[in-house]
Amino acid sequence: MMPPGGAGPRGEQIAALAVIRHSALTDPAMDDLLARAASQADGLDAWQAANLREMRRDHAHAAALPSDLVEALSTATSNCETIWRTARLDANFAAVLPALTEVLSLTCRKGEALSSAFGVGLYDALLDAFEPDGRSAEIDPVFDAYAAFLPDFLDDVLARQKSLPEPELPPGPFPIERQRTLVHHMAETVGLDFESARLDESLHPFSAGIPEDSRITTRYDEADFTQALMGVLHETGHAMYERGRPAAWRYQPVGDARGMTIHESQSLLVEMQVCRSAEFMAWAAPVIRDAFDGAGPAWGSENLARLAIRVDPGFIRVDADEVTYPAHVILRYRLERAMLHGDLALPELPGAWNDGLRDLLGVTPPDDRLGCLQDIHWYDGAWGYFPTYTLGAMAAAQIFDAAKKADPSIAPSLGQGDFGPLMAWLRPNIHAKGSFLSTSAILQQATGQALNAAAFQNHLRARYLPA
């Protein structure tokens, strides 16, 4: 919504608030206050104790970093991100290499500082900002299992896909006003309440805001309605999670979202598990067709369902289907760890990227724009973020399985466009947990299992290689 001229001052305002927040968190009195609270922990109930634990985590993150490092990182990432925008368009990795070298070097310093404060490894210390208590020792086997599973599975999926009729996009164009009406209706169908939410447009779709004022965005393409539709369903899953955070702990750390794995599980549960399923599409296809006054077999639920789950190994993560998406993440996860641990020199990144993608998916990017320059994360200083996408996809499958077993009415309701029973289960079991439990404990309580790849692989087998 903001006019371009506001970007600079908005940045300054946010920086000013960050400084105020950081000085409040690192006020000399804070150590004493936290120590006193800890010494009286016997008197706390379970939620209060969890709140104190999360206060200590926030404080530890803030206190571990010297302010000159925070400032240097802020400057370096802002500089690197600006250079990256042009370098990406020019497919010119060399142009951003010096700035990225500086970001990596400062990120290593940050990781070391956090590592010694938390007593965990450098990578896990960085991961903690996005996935509290996340550990690469737990991620490795899950990702390795998927990397081992993928090649044969992908071959089988592509072979089967080839044997079926090619799904086709219904004939367009799809007027944007009608897309807008459709995606608003679909977001409401999932449960989004527009008394407490807005749906706007932006180049890069996102979900933001606060529980009482969710802001989600999408982008519209007159030639293809599926991007806006699936994008909004994805962001609505994020918004529903935020909306369901424990209201009694508003503004308290324990009331916050747990982390990116659970967050992504909620968006992918709605988009991937539910809305791309044949069962849901049987209900949705006529709704979609009527939104565009469509007619003909391309609007049938079978075609639209096949369209929604077409598998196509490609170069770009954000365009990837759910079968190949984890490969993009696993590649980034392995590369960022190697770079952080000094096992991969930055000038070698493009080659390592291309080799890695070829090994995982059998495709090789023709240039770095479609390769190691495609994502903003590293250039913007977000090291340790990537794994949460795929951990979220796995958690989504696991949670959806558990939900359907716990309440047998969930699956048939979704087949009639009714998200009520699903949300009624997710609310207490996932959303309202806030940061009361760790991600592992939330999953263990809700699904009876630690996070693992089995449910996700079963889901993929059932969807892509049905008996």
Added chain:
Amino acid sequence: MMPPGGAGPRGEQIAALAVIRHSALTDPAMDDLLARAASQADGLDAWQAANLREMRRDHAHAAALPSDLVEALSTATSNCETIWRTARLDANFAAVLPALTEVLSLTCRKGEALSSAFGVGLYDALLDAFEPDGRSAEIDPVFDAYAAFLPDFLDDVLARQKSLPEPELPPGPFPIERQRTLVHHMAETVGLDFESARLDESLHPFSAGIPEDSRITTRYDEADFTQALMGVLHETGHAMYERGRPAAWRYQPVGDARGMTIHESQSLLVEMQVCRSAEFMAWAAPVIRDAFDGAGPAWGSENLARLAIRVDPGFIRVDADEVTYPAHVILRYRLERAMLHGDLALPELPGAWNDGLRDLLGVTPPDDRLGCLQDIHWYDGAWGYFPTYTLGAMAAAQIFDAAKKADPSIAPSLGQGDFGPLMAWLRPNIHAKGSFLSTSAILQQATGQALNAAAFQNHLRARYLPA
């Protein structure tokens, strides 16, 4: 833009920021810092010295009020404003009387606290928040002169208006999309740069934001385009002033807008002095006509100009023409001083209001919705605000006169829709002064005179009773 559910949390966020701001301003170290700066004032240049003076003013306002009073006022005005919304619709003054009594009592406490801190009278102490260094001793003669001037003048204006053909609104409806295009174009004509501004819709039009990101709003009526048009021109005047504040002193008190009198002078200069003039309308009428594909004599510049300056004594301030508007303000100014000084008991307000309006304009509201319940100000705790509207109208006339004398190209340029020369004069003489000078000094420097009613009365005579 905000969904309704966001209002509560937004209020909490703003309150949290206000608390942070207040504690920063009243930090025990602040007294020492200000005293040390004052002791080294010899080393300051004129802008630095003015900045220190404004810092002291901000500090004095914050430090003068005990925090329990600030909190009590915040609660009381929030409560009173909520009750007022219903009471106004029901024309039921009795319903809001207890809440307003509480607001007035706390406002008197606030006025007394500020009064003893600043060494000025209670009313002037409250006025200072909206019009720094404003003094009722200077306002009284100006307002009294206008009140004496008005009755005979108004009779003459109405008699002359009756002798001329009645102006007519061109035939509508006026599609909102076309109004939107027209008012955007007109705002750009004045000088608004939409790279650093937005124009949106709201029930109550306003101007807000920061210089690099101006937000102005209007409302559209399909049956009448003149409200949106003139409203946007008014808000654009506010935005141009903000945009022209001294960039070198951004985020410093001396870089802020001077006060509501200068602010209102800039909106009224654009709307009333320029855009409702026959000269400007000669240029604008064809632009307006073409915006609606209009044809016929009602779209002529003479008719549109007469329409823009129709005088019609009524009950509602915000709907008033520029001749009768000051009467509404003078009434409120006299009444609020009487109430603050204990010379008018609140239960007597409706009667005093109706008597006062009859004396000034010869009309009597049929109920309190059209009388003392119409404006939010008192119910929301804004006592001492009203006079700035009319002081601004007077300053606008004085400033426009001086500008036209200083640069003879200004008037003919405006007759061709070119605001360049006018803005080129206003920028250094008014906008870029920020809070460097007092309102009086800005006017004295820019116009060679103290604020007075003469230019405004001359303007009215020339426009409404031309020889």
